[in-house]
Amino acid sequence: MAAALDYLRPASVAEALSLLSTIEGAQPVAGATDVWVGIRSKKHSPKALVSLKNIPNLRFILPDRETDAYEGRAEGVTGDSGVLLGAATTHGDVEDSAWMKTHFPAVHQACSGVGSRQVRNVATVGGNICNAAPCADSAVGLLLYDATLVIAGPAGERELPLSEFFVGPGETRLGPAEILKEVKVPNPGPRTYAWYWKHTRRKGVELPLLGVGARVTLDADGMVEKARVSLGVCAPMPTRSYEAEKVLEGQKLTAELAAEAGEVAAANALVRDTWRGRGWYRREMVRVLVPRVIKLSGALS
């Protein structure tokens, strides 16, 4: 049981930011599914929790779903068929969005596999990103689409590519008085194929042994114009395999090329032995699963 702590419920982003900057050791929370585990196990002892749940306009999938009070914030921001996710959008919201499934299948898959449905009903995409676990499913999915984070702070808003956000396990470039407000995902363009695979020991309530995402965008001639390979649990943070991406880009996509990308990703993976999984096995799974995920994306057919 934790020591008593304040639970504050600001009604706006500005109020939340002001609370965070005035209360030392205040921790922003949304679904709190990770934060509470940390508090209960005494890994974290925040002085206060600042809930973002009551702030309007933080839970939406644009253009698929808007919050009632939304004021046209994202007009033109993401371009056609890009997506703007409110940070308090739950994994369940994404899971339930047929639109996300169609346009951003890898994000949809990543979000649909987090925890259990009960967890997904409250756990938010923004929380998953800010918790910065090496296995964060939604981050691994979003890395494929060059997502950008919209961060609100005392000095206004700033944007930061997701790929630059993580510093280490549980560590990010989010300042103590900042909150993640939105996740902006550009239109990946036509002929884009993407998939996310969560390699697990069981089918539910599970962290991945390894999370593997792959996306390829082909040009009109069928050559790989842009490739993204992202990995969870392969480094101290969700990461891209730039080496594997290089193997794919500018080439004609074949099963052999996909296998080569797997080899290169595996060779460069920063896996290590932990009691949760052995390094050699994780490395081998990168080798095996990267080409499989490319194949599952449909880009090869």
Next chain:
Amino acid sequence: MTRKEERLLPEVERAVRAPEELVVVGKRIPKSDALYKVLGQAQYIYDMQLPGMLYGKILWSERAHAKIISIDTSEAEKVPGVRAVITAQNTPEIRIGFMKDQPVLKKDKVRSFRDEVAAVAATSWEAAEEAISRIKVVYEDLPGIFSPEEAMEEGAPLIHEMDARGKELKDNRIRLPWKLVCGDLEKGKAEATCTVTTSYEVPAVNHCCMGTSACIASFDAGDNLTIYDITQIPSLAKADFLEALKAMGAKGRVRVITPTIGGGFGSKLDTYGYQYIAMLLSHRTKRPVKIVFTREEEFFATSPRQQAKFTITQGCDKEGYLTFREVNATLDNGAYISWGATTPSVMMMPMSSLYRVPNIEFKSTCIYTNNTWAQAMRGYGNPQATFAIDCNMDELAEKAGIDPVEFRRRNANIPGEETPQGFLPRTCGHRECLEAVVEKMGYEGRQSGIVEGTPKARGMGVASLIHVGGGAKIYRSDGCATSIKIDDDGWVDVFSGSQDIGQGLDTVLRQIVAEVLGFKPEKVKIHVGDTDTCGWDAGCHASRSTFVAGNSAKVCAEIVRAQMVANFAAQLEVAEDAISITEGEVLAQTDDPDKQVTKVERLLRRAHMTGRGNTMFMASNFWEPNNKLLAGDFHGNFSMAYTYGVHGVELEVDTETGQVDVINYVAAHDIGKAINPMLLDGQAYGGIMQGIGYALTEEMLFDKGKLLNPNFRDYKILTCLDVVPIEAIIVETDDPEGPFGAKGVGEPGLVPVAPAIANAIYDAVGIRLRRLPMTPDRVLEALWAKAGKAIA
């Protein structure tokens, strides 16, 4: 094959019952408590609140093995709301476990991370927790021992310097010599033309009860204890608690009451330190004290199925008949003795009596270590032993050049044959189970190996089980008491000494009593779990409840029925044999049309309320099975019936990831007679899923005695999304001793799952996995080893 015919028993007389005679028994009736559980109305101990109740927390050892130099509780006592802080220094010593090697609160020394060092009662959980965090304990570390091998090394430090009687101990071996010899091992070896020796290893696994350990202890002004508890053994727990009361100098009585229990699986077969701590705290404060384990405590401070290693050799003759079986087992008992140390007594059952094998030697040693101490878990030692036996069976079959199914067919158990250990199974559907599974799976036409164009390989495997199905005489009594009363509106209350831990005994007894009385089942209510109102019972264990409590209830109901029939016959002025009662109506063979059909309530009321009657119908009965305690050499018929089964699994191995996916599961159980096929399916599904977890995913991981994965994130119990297609086949052999022919089936569903899966993996990809769980990395490692590829 007739070589053992001379040992066959005479054919037992079977009661002949046409199935259509049964109105309630044999029907798929939903569990009596299902509605209440689904609606959240079932009352668990976590829901209970008593006036003035305090909250108790335990300070667990921070060391695996250390001397306690001092305990300073002064800061804890200052925390507002704290009512008592207890240690071994300020409380009477209570020793627990059947060999009494454990004091509830540890005084001089801790021997594991789950040793209780101190405890607090306070007016809130928060205050209790705060106080616990302020207790200062100074330890002096001792070298820890975390495996039986280390524990048995020359000069290894002693975990216990002396036994409970003060006798000095020389080493860490537990003085329980488990040795079973049947037939003539050397003769069996001489007869064998083919032998295989293999070794197997199984991990510690947790019961993972959804309801964590909890109790509320409450003393009244007369020093009488009422303890709300979640025990599987109300009568035996009461006896344990009474003993503790004596040690505490309390002269009162003990009442054990169990609310709804959130799972047992053997975990509640003993009494634990926390129950005595709640008693001590309550006695000290004169207030009710509640203790509830967190999930982490439930993982590290309750007793798991233990880690064990087996080395087994079996041999067969040139026709493929087993000639001998020789097994050595080493069990990591942990720091103290509970029932886990007696699991070899149940391992003996499959060792001696699974498949027909005349010459046997089984030896097992339990070793003290500084790991968590072991307990009973579904199947007791049976799943561990069967993993060794039935995997080795496949290896022997292969070496002998016989198909694994055909090999089992030749060696299958048969009814009426005394087994080498002296069991007398009057019914045995082993062969029927085998044939049913083989047919249902399409075993004969199976296509094993790589599925073309994929990295996946398919395979099928089978394994068998024997388990006690007619009680198990472990204590001097293996009986059960039942009282039944019927009120004048036809409502029936059944007070059974037995216990329902979610397995559905309440429903099974309801069906049995309703059947005998001729009442509708909804008129019958089962009461268990109150030692003031329910009679004695040996507890809910050994798959005995349907058989023993069922027989007890059946006989009791027959007595009440006879009382009613005599009375109704007089009321209706017909002979007793002209009366029958069915579905709540009394049918009389008489020419008087007014008397031919009467609602039973009418006759009951008339019996009670009219001048000619003033009769109520009630009876009590204690039913003791006719089984025997095992003799000193562990021979004897300790159960009145034996349950058999065969499981078959079809699975897919991903040869690139090592992932094993069960595609289809078929399980046939000979349970004598299904009292309720729906509950039986449930027992099979639950046992099989728990078994798949044992086989593929579950493992308690320790680092020098410290549990690394005390939560559901890292302890991989399977989820509802992991449920595989399961077909549960019921084989009915109508046991002459069982209630309506039934045998017990609580544990069997888990027993042969792991070997069936291991055998199917071999069938698919040709690798033998001899260590559980068979995780993807271990599967892949074995595949690489087979291909001559080294891991980095």
